[in-house]
Amino acid sequence: MNQVALITGASRGIGRGIALELAKLGFDLVVNYAGNEDAARATAKDCVATGTAVGKTIRTEICQADISLTADRSRLIDFTRSTYRRLDLLVNNAGVAPNVRADILEAGEESFDRLMNINVKGPYFLTQLAAKWMIEQTTSSRITHHASPRKIITISSISAYTASTNRGDYCIAKAALSMLTPLFASRLAEHGINVYEIRPGVIATDMTGPVKEKYDKLIADGLTPIQRWGTPEDIGRAVAAIAQDLLPFSTGEVLNVDGGFHLRRL
Numbered sequence: 001m002n003q004v005a006l007i008t009g010a011s012r013g014i015g016r017g018i019a020l021e022l023a024k025l026g027f028d029l030v031v032n033y034a035g036n037e038d039a040a041r042a043t044a045k046d047c048v049a050t051g052t053a054v055g056k057t058i059r060t061e062i063c064q065a066d067i068s069l070t071a072d073r074s075r076l077i078d079f080t081r082s083t084y085r086r087l088d089l090l091v092n093n094a095g096v097a098p099n100v101r102a103d104i105l106e107a108g109e110e111s112f113d114r115l116m117n118i119n120v121k122g123p124y125f126l127t128q129l130a131a132k133w134m135i136e137q138t139t140s141s142r143i144t145h146h147a148s149p150r151k152i153i154t155i156s157s158i159s160a161y162t163a164s165t166n167r168g169d170y171c172i173a174k175a176a177l178s179m180l181t182p183l184f185a186s187r188l189a190e191h192g193i194n195v196y197e198i199r200p201g202v203i204a205t206d207m208t209g210p211v212k213e214k215y216d217k218l219i220a221d222g223l224t225p226i227q228r229w230g231t232p233e234d235i236g237r238a239v240a241a242i243a244q245d246l247l248p249f250s251t252g253e254v255l256n257v258d259g260g261f262h263l264r265r266l
């Protein structure tokens with residue numbers, strides 16, 4: 001029986017990159033999305049083909065749910081439960097940038113509330129639901145700490161510790177999101193569930209499309225020691241490392257996948 005992963009925001013960008021890498025490992029997938037059904041279907045189809053290409057037979061299902069909404073989060077977990085009856089890996093990936101970048105002396109509450117609801121409240125309470133179900137599964141299958149741990153991975157950002165004064169709401173949301181991992185790692189270790197944070201740097205997706213030229217120049221000028229844009233595959237491969245149990249004695253860990261952006265240099 002295949003392991004099962006639920007990936008939020010997997011229709012496009014980083015989430016899609018994660019889905020494709022998990023498909024190669026033979027995971028059955030729930031591809032969550034907010035509104036872009038065509039993109040979600042394309043990801044689901046491409047994952048099956050990618051799995052097949054490496055000899056894995058997998059099942060993929062799409063599920064629309066806005067993770068900022070209580071009823072949608074419940075429906076997403078219920079869908080996963082009724083479809084697959086198990087959950088081995090939750091990837092909290094879905095997130096949004098502000099619609100308009102505004103100086104922190106001018107930025108409004110509407111954007112702040114939107115980002116806190118989608119980028120913090122959504123993953124926090126979705127993790128709560130997933131964790132309770134994972135505990136149930138662990139107890140019922142009498143899995144011990146020597147068995148493959150279930151896992152929760154949250155995609156935060158270098159914005160968790162980097163001040164960008166034209167998107168304070170995003171930075172504050174990602175800083176808050178970074179507390180999710182130590183909290184749930186501490187709480188869930190006794191149940192054999194490992195919890196990780198992946199902190200992407202500048203990744204080429206729709207989210208960074210509007211600021212492409214700005215980042216092209218910053219990268220060319222040496223923003224990151226590894227002088228290139230990151231890709232969704234870079235993040236997908238980091239998730240795959242965790243998903244295939246290469247870090248079994250680590251929990252609460254942060255993986256920087258940022259071309260070395262976080263290094264202090266002189």
Ligand code: NAP
Nearest residue numbers: 009011012013014034035036066067094095157203205207
């Ligand atoms: P993206 O290309 O804009 O894709 C966003 C994904 O999230 C889409 O699948 C979208 O679904 C989904 N989504 C948006 N709002 C949602 C909601 N309320 N409920 C459920 N799904 C929702 O973004 P990305 O660049 O891949 O970013 C993915 C994650 O990585 C985000 O958390 C982001 O903050 C983080 N990150 C990105 C970068 C970067 O440089 N790109 C850097 C650091 C961290 P639809 O297709 O249906 O709209």
